Amino acid sequence: MLRPATDTDGAPFWEYAARGELRVQACADCHEPRFPPRPCCPHCRSFASEWRPTNGRGRVWSYVVPHPPLLPEYAAQAPYNVVVVELDDAPRIRLVGNVVGAAGAALDSVAPERIRIGARVQAVFADGLPQWVLERP
Known part of the structure; x- marks a missing residue:
């Protein structure tokens, strides 16, 4: 089985998945969800993020x-x-x-x-x- 390649920004996605949780990264300032995970919000350019459960x-x-x-x-x-x-x-x-x-x-x-x-x-x-x-x- 092929395993996902992880990076710093996406690692929390896989950590939550390992616990059976589907979460997506969202901007902590404008609250827009984003995928794939990345360090900067493409909407407001904030570097603040959080992981929201779906x-x-x-x-x-x-x-x-x-x-x-x-x-x-x-x-x-x-x-x-x-x-x-x-x-x-x-x-x-x-x-x-x-x-x-x-x-x-x-x-x-x-x-x-x-x-x-x-x-x-x-x-x-x-x-x-x-x-x-x-x-x-």
Whole structure:
């Protein structure tokens, strides 16, 4: 399994995910959420930030099904989905992940034809990685 590359700005995202929490960075001055994490607010240029919890719910904004997989490490699980999820409580934030049957399930645990733009999803976590499950399986 490939692990995420972390940097100073993004490290808290992964620390919260390891605890099963989906949080996004926000400006502590103008309160705008931002992703990916970065040191300066693109809206007001403040360097003050905080990590806000989200409810972990969203909708599939876009998705692809790689054929063949782009990375050899994933060939055994192809075809699988890669989704972009727009968060309900931070609609400017869109996160990339996979829709799976349950936390920790294989990437191919949901048939590609079940994924739809606008499908409602909920965040789940496995080994510190956020994944998504369909709210209406």
